Amino acid sequence: MLAFKFAYKNLIGAGLRTWLNVSVLSFAFVVIVFYNGMLDGWNRQGRSDTVAWETGNGQYWHPLYDRYDPFSLQDAHAAITSEAEKLVKENQLTPMLITQATAYPQGRMLNVMLRGIDPNQKILLIPSASLNPQNGEIPALIGKRMAESAHLKKGDHVLIRWRDINGTFDAREVLIIDIFKSNVPTVDVNQVYIPLTTLQEMTGMKKEATLLVAAATLNNTGIKGWAFKDTKFLLKDFDEMINAKKGGSRILYLLLLSIALLAIFDTQVLSIFRRQKEIGTYIALGMTRAQVIRLFTVEGSAHSILALILGSLYGIPLMLFINNYGIPMPKSADQAGVAISEKIIPFYSFGMLVSTILLVVISATIVSYFPTRRISKMKPTDALKGKIQ
Amino acid sequence: MKKHSLIIIAFLFSIHGFAQDAKTILDKVDRNMSSKNRIVESSMIIHGKRSSRTLTSKTWSEGFEKSFSEYLSPAADKGTKMLKLEGQLWIYSPSTDRIIQISGHLLRQSVMGSDLSYEDMMEDRKLNDVYNAKVIREEKLNGRNTFLMQLTAKVENIAYYSQKIWIDTERFIPLQQELYAKSGQLLKRTELKDVKQIQGRWFPTTIVYKDMLKQGNGTEFKITAILFDQKIPEYIFSKAALKQ
Numbered sequence: 231m232l233a234f235k236f237a238y239k240n241l242i243g244a245g246l247r248t249w250l251n252v253s254v255l256s257f258a259f260v261v262i263v264f265y266n267g268m269l270d271g272w273n274r275q276g277r278s279d280t281v282a283w284e285t286g287n288g289q290y291w292h293p294l295y296d297r298y299d300p301f302s303l304q305d306a307h308a309a310i311t312s313e314a315e316k317l318v319k320e321n322q323l324t325p326m327l328i329t330q331a332t333a334y335p336q337g338r339m340l341n342v343m344l345r346g347i348d349p350n351q352k353i354l355l356i357p358s359a360s361l362n363p364q365n366g367e368i369p370a371l372i373g374k375r376m377a378e379s380a381h382l383k384k385g386d387h388v389l390i391r392w393r394d395i396n397g398t399f400d401a402r403e404v405l406i407i408d409i410f411k412s413n414v415p416t417v418d419v420n421q422v423y424i425p426l427t428t429l430q431e432m433t434g435m436k437k438e439a440t441l442l443v444a445a446a447t448l449n450n451t452g453i454k455g456w457a458f459k460d461t462k463f464l465l466k467d468f469d470e471m472i473n474a475k476k477g478g479s480r481i482l483y484l485l486l487l488s489i490a491l492l493a494i495f496d497t498q499v500l501s502i503f504r505r506q507k508e509i510g511t512y513i514a515l516g517m518t519r520a521q522v523i524r525l526f527t528v529e530g531s532a533h534s535i536l537a538l539i540l541g542s543l544y545g546i547p548l549m550l551f552i553n554n555y556g557i558p559m560p561k562s563a564d565q566a567g568v569a570i571s572e573k574i575i576p577f578y579s580f581g582m583l584v585s586t587i588l589l590v591v592i593s594a595t596i597v598s599y600f601p602t603r604r605i606s607k608m609k610p611t612d613a614l615k616g617k618i619q
Numbered sequence: 620m621k622k623h624s625l626i627i628i629a630f631l632f633s634i635h636g637f638a639q640d641a642k643t644i645l646d647k648v649d650r651n652m653s654s655k656n657r658i659v660e661s662s663m664i665i666h667g668k669r670s671s672r673t674l675t676s677k678t679w680s681e682g683f684e685k686s687f688s689e690y691l692s693p694a695a696d697k698g699t700k701m702l703k704l705e706g707q708l709w710i711y712s713p714s715t716d717r718i719i720q721i722s723g724h725l726l727r728q729s730v731m732g733s734d735l736s737y738e739d740m741m742e743d744r745k746l747n748d749v750y751n752a753k754v755i756r757e758e759k760l761n762g763r764n765t766f767l768m769q770l771t772a773k774v775e776n777i778a779y780y781s782q783k784i785w786i787d788t789e790r791f792i793p794l795q796q797e798l799y800a801k802s803g804q805l806l807k808r809t810e811l812k813d814v815k816q817i818q819g820r821w822f823p824t825t826i827v828y829k830d831m832l833k834q835g836n837g838t839e840f841k842i843t844a845i846l847f848d849q850k851i852p853e854y855i856f857s858k859a860a861l862k863q
Contacts, residue, residue: 337834389832391800396775401804401832 237529241536244497248533251497255490255537259590260545262483263583267549267576268557269479273472274577275413276569277465282355283414285464286443290314290323290456295440300330300343304397307438314442314453322448324351325439327429331392333422335380342376342420344392346429346439353445356417360408361425368428370404373418377409384409390422395434402432413571471568487590490537491597498530498601509605510612523602530598534591552576641752644766647791649745651820656681656851660844665733666836674731675843683745685856696731700861708737711861718861733838734807734828738778749774750782757788760795761812764788779806790814790821805831818847 241248281287295306310318310325317323327346332339347354349361361369370390372382382388384406391401404424412418430436442456452458462469502509512522556573662675674696680686686703690696698713708721721728721737730737746752750770758767770782779798787794792814798807808831811823822845829837854860 332832334832337832339830339833389804391804391806391832393778394801397778398772398775398780398801399778399798399806400780400801401806402802 234528234532236525237532240501240529241532247497248536251490251493251533252536252540254493255487255533255590255594256541256545258483258486258490259537259541259586260548261486262586262589263541263545263578264549264552264576265479265483266476266582266586267578268574269472269476270579270582271577272570272574273469275571275574276468276472279413279569279571280416280465280468281461283412283417284354285461286324286353287446287448288444288458288460289464290442290444290453290458292440293455293457303328303330303343303440304393307435307440308455309438310442311453311455314456317448317451317453318348318442321352322445323442324348324353324445325426325442327426327433327435327438328440329392329429329433331390331422333380334389334391335382335386338380340380340420342390342422344390344429345421345423346426347423348426351443353443355412356423357408357410358423361423362407363425368402368404368424368432369407371408371410371423372406373421374409374411375415375418376420376422377406379419382406382409392432394432400432414569416569468568487593491593494530494533494594495597495601497533498526498598501529502526502601502604506612519605522605523599526602526605527595527599530602531591531595533598534594537590537594538587549576549578641754641768642747644754644768644786644791645745645747645752648786648793649747651791652793652822653682654820654847656847656849658844658846658849658851659842661840661842663731663733664839664841665731666838667732668835672732679851679855681851681856687855687860690731702856702858702861704856709858709861716862718858734830734835735838739828746770746782746784749777755783758785760785763794765794787814787821792821792823794823807831817845820847 292306292308294302296302307327314323314325318325325348329344329346331342331344333342334340347356347358347361349358351358356371358371361371363369367387370388372380377383380388386406387403388406389401389403391399393399404422410418426439430438442453509522512525513519517525553575556575558573559570657678657680659678659680660675661678662673664671664673672693674693675691676688677691678686678688684703684705686701688701690699698711700711702709702711709718710721711718728737729735730739749772751773752768752770755767755769758765764787765785766788768784768786770784772780780801781799781803783797783799784793785795786792792811793809794811794814796809796811797805798809800806808829810827810829811825812827813825814821814823816822822842824842824845826840827837828840829835
């Protein structure tokens with residue numbers, strides 16, 4: 231307790247020097263919390279959007295389907311088994327048939343994925359209900375990014391060329407019935423959605439699918455002939471990207487923290503150098519060297535406590551303000567191919583806050599302790615005389 | 620009644636006659652266009668939207684099943700070799716010093732950025748074997764009398780469901796070919812021009828391939844030299860020749 235009292239008095243007594251150190255450390259603390267909060271917010275948002283728009287609560291894949299190899303699509307399709315069909319009728323699964331195709335908007339060639347989706351499905355947010363038959367025309371649904379890149383708008387016709395089950399070319403015009411907006415680029419970029427039965431007929435793959443998307447209420451029951459992929463597997467790329475971002479951000483905030491800690495370290499070195507007589511007096515009054523070391527270490531680490539208080543004073547209102555309005559993302563962020571919304575709402579988890587506080591306090595304590603080790607080598611008599619050691 | 624029967628019999632005979640004609644015409648075309656073997660020096664001009672590029676190559680082929688090509692220019696593609704051997708295709712790239720087999724779905728990719736796919740290049744089945752043919756009419760094309768023939772697939776594993784082909788009535792060589800999708804959409808057009816008599820046979824020396832769905836002026840294939848029925852050493856059609 232004595233150590234804390236001394237530390238408080240000495241820190242307040244040091245005036246501007248203390249507040250400079252505390253300000254820099256509090257800034258590092260706020261930046262770390264904010265940046266981690268932003269990444270966690272993005273992570274939560276991106277994951278929930280991807281689940282809602284693309285992956286569902288897991289997917290059952292045809293064993294030959296490889297999402298990284300579009301060539302696998304030619305063979306990755308099979309009839310929907312009666313077991314799966316039952317779950318489809320119960321709205322627990324929705325089948326999707328995917329085939330490679332080429333779109334020719336304004337005579338340009340664009341490789342696309344033609345996705346057959348059930349217009350009545352409710353599992354994914356894709357507004358498939360708009361895919362109603364249109365007087366013999368094939369209705370097609372595309373995303374905003376696809377519409378922009380292909381210069382297509384609602385009501386336009388675009389020629390699509392594909393191959394059927396035997397590899398024979400076929401080509402028809404489709405009618406752009408609607409354009410949807412999604413935060414998930416993978417459901418949008420170069421994707422064209424048409425009614426499932428239409429694609430099945432077009433390709434000669436009657437009652438077949440490439441994958442089956444599971445509803446949130448469906449637990450993995452295992453369907454014979456189909457390989458279940460859980461959300462952990464389906465979101466692997468997104469998780470890896472967030473982890474890579476977190477890794478990169480660590481460099482930034484460790485650099486910032488190092489500057490603040492260096493200031494505390496310097497302050498400690500200076501204190502010990504200038505307060506030799508005080509150290510000698512403490513020892514002469516009966517304090518052990520360890521107690522003096524503890525005193526100075528507590529004093530140094532108390533910077534971090536003050537930094538946390540100061541950081542909270544301006545950080546909490548700032549973060550509440552940001553959470554209210556969100557962080558607008560530049561339009562170019564959309565081109566990166568990862569799920570990102572127009573605004574990111576940071577998320578500050580309890581675990582992240584505790585770990586950040588511990589990081590700041592422990593690192594401040596460590597840098598405060600190192601310079602104080604010199605005290606153990608001091609001769610009390612010389613220290614009392616104020617001789618430089 | 621007797622009159623009606625005669626008309627029906629005459630009609631059936633005429634159908635049979637036309638079918639026979641179409642088959643005979645295609646056989647004549649096959650005979651004219653094919654040879655025991657050939658050595659061709661050619662240039663392929665790929666007309667893009669903004670610019671064109673030219674590749675020159677030398678090809679040794681035996682029937683439709685065996686073929687070996689070596690690209691001579693430009694510098695970036697020089698030394699690239701392709702070997703087609705009874706339904707299989709290998710490519711050797713000097714930059715990587717590796718031989719890659721092009722198989723399965725890769726065959727559907729474009730050859731050196733042209734309007735031709737490897738699959739188009741690999742097609743070695745005779746038209747009569749994969750299509751039912753019939754002569755629609757005779758018509759003039761670029762001042763030549765031609766048979767306009769309609770070809771409809773009789774096998775399932777074929778890229779183009781139907782074709783229209785214009786055959787020179789005198790020389791029995793195709794002058795134009797149109798490839799259609801199942802829906803009837805025109806996909807590709809091939810024009811065969813600059814017909815010359817070489818070693819006693821008529822042969823087109825310029826072929827223009829055009830993907831009708833995309834912009835651009837297609838790919839022009841010009842034969843600069845061609846020799847029929849030569850002595851080609853057997854090692855040419857081996858994988859070992861790719862790295863030589």
